[in-house]
Amino acid sequence: xxxxxxxxxxxxxxxxxxxxxxxxxxxxxxxxxxxxxxxxxxxxxxxxxxxxxxxxxxxxxxxxxxxxxxxxxxxxxxxxxxxxxxxxxxxxxxxxxxxxxxxxxxxxxxxxxxxxxxxxxxxxxxxxxxxxxxxxxxxxxxxxxxxxxxxxxxxxxxxxxxxxxxxxxxxxxxxxxxxxxxxxxxxxxxxxxxxxxxxxxxxxxxxxxxxxxxxxxxxxxxxxxxxxxxxxxxxxxxxxxxxxxxxxxxxxxxxxxxxxxxxxxxxxxxxxxxxxxxxxxxxxxxxxxxxxxxxxxxxxxxxxxxxxxxxxxxxxxxxxx
Amino acid sequence: xxxxxxxxxxxxxxxxxxxxxxxxxxxxxxxxxxxxxxxxxxxxxxxxxxxxxxxxxxxxxxxxxxxxxxxxxxxxxxxxxxxxxxxxxxxxxxxxxxxxxxxxxxxxxxxxxxxxxxxxxxxxxxxxxxxxxxxxxxxxxxxxxxxxxxxxxxxxxxxxxxxxxxxxxxxxxxxxxxxxxxxxxxxxxxxxxxxxxxxxxxxxxxxxxxxxxxxxxxxxxxxxxxxxxxxxxxxxxxxxxxxxxxxxxxxxxxxxxxxxxxxxxxxxxxxxxxxxxxxxxxxxxxxxxxxxxxxxxxxxxxxxxxxxxxxxxxxxxxxxxxxxxxxxxxxxxxxxxxxxxxxxxxxxxxxx
Numbered sequence: 001x002x003x004x005x006x007x008x009x010x011x012x013x014x015x016x017x018x019x020x021x022x023x024x025x026x027x028x029x030x031x032x033x034x035x036x037x038x039x040x041x042x043x044x045x046x047x048x049x050x051x052x053x054x055x056x057x058x059x060x061x062x063x064x065x066x067x068x069x070x071x072x073x074x075x076x077x078x079x080x081x082x083x084x085x086x087x088x089x090x091x092x093x094x095x096x097x098x099x100x101x102x103x104x105x106x107x108x109x110x111x112x113x114x115x116x117x118x119x120x121x122x123x124x125x126x127x128x129x130x131x132x133x134x135x136x137x138x139x140x141x142x143x144x145x146x147x148x149x150x151x152x153x154x155x156x157x158x159x160x161x162x163x164x165x166x167x168x169x170x171x172x173x174x175x176x177x178x179x180x181x182x183x184x185x186x187x188x189x190x191x192x193x194x195x196x197x198x199x200x201x202x203x204x205x206x207x208x209x210x211x212x213x214x215x216x217x218x219x220x221x222x223x224x225x226x227x228x229x230x231x232x233x234x235x236x237x238x239x240x241x242x243x244x245x246x247x248x249x250x251x252x253x254x255x256x257x258x259x260x261x262x263x264x265x266x267x268x269x270x271x272x273x274x275x276x277x278x279x280x281x282x283x284x285x286x287x288x289x290x291x292x293x294x295x296x297x298x299x300x301x302x303x304x305x306x307x308x309x310x311x312x313x314x315x316x317x318x319x320x321x
Numbered sequence: 322x323x324x325x326x327x328x329x330x331x332x333x334x335x336x337x338x339x340x341x342x343x344x345x346x347x348x349x350x351x352x353x354x355x356x357x358x359x360x361x362x363x364x365x366x367x368x369x370x371x372x373x374x375x376x377x378x379x380x381x382x383x384x385x386x387x388x389x390x391x392x393x394x395x396x397x398x399x400x401x402x403x404x405x406x407x408x409x410x411x412x413x414x415x416x417x418x419x420x421x422x423x424x425x426x427x428x429x430x431x432x433x434x435x436x437x438x439x440x441x442x443x444x445x446x447x448x449x450x451x452x453x454x455x456x457x458x459x460x461x462x463x464x465x466x467x468x469x470x471x472x473x474x475x476x477x478x479x480x481x482x483x484x485x486x487x488x489x490x491x492x493x494x495x496x497x498x499x500x501x502x503x504x505x506x507x508x509x510x511x512x513x514x515x516x517x518x519x520x521x522x523x524x525x526x527x528x529x530x531x532x533x534x535x536x537x538x539x540x541x542x543x544x545x546x547x548x549x550x551x552x553x554x555x556x557x558x559x560x561x562x563x564x565x566x567x568x569x570x571x572x573x574x575x576x577x578x579x580x581x582x583x584x585x586x587x588x589x590x591x592x593x594x595x596x597x598x599x600x601x602x603x604x605x606x607x608x609x610x611x612x613x614x615x616x617x618x619x620x621x622x623x624x625x626x627x628x629x630x631x632x633x634x635x636x637x638x639x640x641x642x643x644x645x646x647x648x649x650x651x652x653x654x655x656x657x658x659x660x661x662x663x664x665x666x667x668x669x670x671x672x673x
Contacts, residue, residue, distance in 0.1 A: 010501075013498060014498065014501050014502055014505060017498060017502045018502055018505055018506075021502065139653075139656070139657075139660070140653060142656060143599065143649060143652040143653040143656050144649060145603040145606060145607065145648075145652070147606060147607060147610045147623065147626055147627070147645075148626065148645040148648065148649055151626060151629070151630055151633055151641045151642060151645065152642060152645070154630075154633065154634075155633055155638045155642065158634075159633065159634060159635075159636060159638070160636075166634060251505070251507065252507050252508070254507070255506075255507040255510050256507030256508060256509045256510060258509055258510070258513070258607075258611065259509075259607055259610055259611070262611070263630070270507070270509075270510065273510055274510070274513055274611065277513055277514055277517050278517065285514070289506060289510065289514075292506065292507060292510070293505045293506055296505045296506075296507075297505050
């Protein structure tokens with residue numbers, strides 16, 4: 001319990017720091033507040049207009065007041081409008097978030113469902129031909145950035161074979177499942193490839209260590225079947241690093257796959273943020289980035305808690321100190 | 322997160338060398354580890370071959386990118402033209418040679434041009450530039466940027482990590498939380514943000530687009546994981562006997578840090594530096610893909626891949642896939658060398 005509380009306090013601290021940094025970031029723009037005023041009102045703003053922009057963004061108040069009022073807006077969902085086109089920031093984020101979430105979930109599922117069996121078999125038949133092929137190709141995949149995988153996939157699947165039409169527009173899963181998956185197949189594979197490699201290597205290394213423990217030998221001696229040993233006895237204590245990596249990647253995938261989103265024309269969080277950065281929509285950047293960071297922090301917290309479920313020894317250790 | 326290293330390492334080492342022998346001697350029951358003594362030798366040999374392949378690729382790419390203007394095997398874009406004048410009149414003159422597939426590309430199926438004449442090792446791009454030459458020039462950009470970034474990142478990250486890990490206390494808390502905050506933003510977004518921040522139109526950098534905004538962004542990006550790595554290592558070494566001995570002899574903090582602890586974490590740092598270099602090359606490519614790296618006429622892999630994406634849709638695959646291939650080989654080679662070093666020094670990546 002003390003551990004949970006300490007972890008929680010740490011999480012809250014990071015959240016406060018993240019929101020604080022992003023909320024006051026507008027003050028440190030190169031060019032100062034004039035940039036914001038110029039973006040909002042166009043050239044030749046009157047003094048009143050300029051003043052209104054500054055009060056709307058809370059830049060005339062001291063930073064701590066600004067932080068609290070910004071937090072109030074953030075929590076109540078009153079995120080205001082973009083500077084240039086005057087559209088709602090909240091609705092833009094609401095549109096982008098599910099696309100990113102779908103992409104993240106499909107990529108992770110694809111990677112996990114392939115990596116776990118491959119890693120388990122590799123660890124079991126350690127140094128076999130299968131293992132060597134698997135580890136070598138995983139090593140190669142780690143050197144494949146997604147902007148290399150995406151064009152290769154697109155060329156072979158969409159251009160040469162024409163299996164999936166290239167710009168597959170995003171449609172909701174509930175409106176048209178077929179079109180939905182058509183839009184997500186290639187980007188998910190692109191994302192899953194390096195994930196698969198990472199997960200496979202992590203799990204394989206841990207699994208090899210686990211398979212040498214005495215309780216595995218005991219299970220073997222009792223006559224437990226191989227499948228049961230691998231998936232019921234050995235897998236759970238080997239999942240430690242895998243859970244950490246999966247959790248870290250949730251955050252990274254939500255906003256960090258800008259290039260995949262851009263290449264396959266999916267308007268997810270990454271693209272929203274980058275385009276806001278490019279068009280200097282700083283308030284949109286603030287909200288999008290805070291949402292992403294919060295997701296990251298929350299998922300990591302959950303993963304920390306999940307350790308106790310995976311490994312009772314952790315629970316015991318935490319109870320002691 | 323900070324899992325004890327010992328167990329896994331010990332398990333691995335046992336299994337690599339001893340287990341098979343031990344089993345051969347006494348146990349008829351083969352446990353869950355495969356017997357693979359003859360296979361192991363083969364693996365080793367192949368490992369050595371790939372190591373030398375990786376080294377020679379890196380030598381090739383480094384030499385070629387340094388001497389790209391004068392080396393004989395690189396096509397200097399004027400060789401392909403009837404006259405020097407035709408070559409120097411900018412991009413439009415090269416249209417004649419635009420989008421030729423590589424000489425070896427027998428299976429090319431560009432639909433729009435029938436059977437175009439082939440050209441060079443890697444074909445030409447939309448402007449008629451030789452892609453092989455441009456890929457090597459792109460290697461120069463990538464290696465310079467990533468190399469500078471990892472050097473500065475290592476210097477700063479090592480310093481911060483050692484300070485945090487050795488002195489602990491409030492310094493440690495501050496540094497750890499700062500790295501946590503930096504790590505809680507998606508890395509690529511952070512880099513994009515910093516580059517645009519430094520290149521903001523209202524500052525002088527925007528008009529000239531120098532190298533340093535990219536380098537600085539990548540340095541900022543590489544500091545947190547390096548700091549974490551060094552911190553963990555420093556903590557481990559700070560409790561070792563020789564450090565305690567040095568301290569009890571009255572050595573000052575700086576002496577202990579730089580003379581006692583630093584030499585011990587250098588091997589770990591070296592193998593991680595190569596992995597970091599590969600990651601930064603990838604990151605630079607990502608920035609270039611989004612048009613955020615160096616200014617347009619200077620070739621970079623990322624932008625070559627990005628500009629090739631349009632022709633790729635019409636079937637001219639080589640324009641983006643050839644630089645992608647060069648980049649893949651380079652990143653792979655660096656990763657392999659990093660792996661070799663890590664095995665050599667028996668370190669494990671603390672941070673994946």
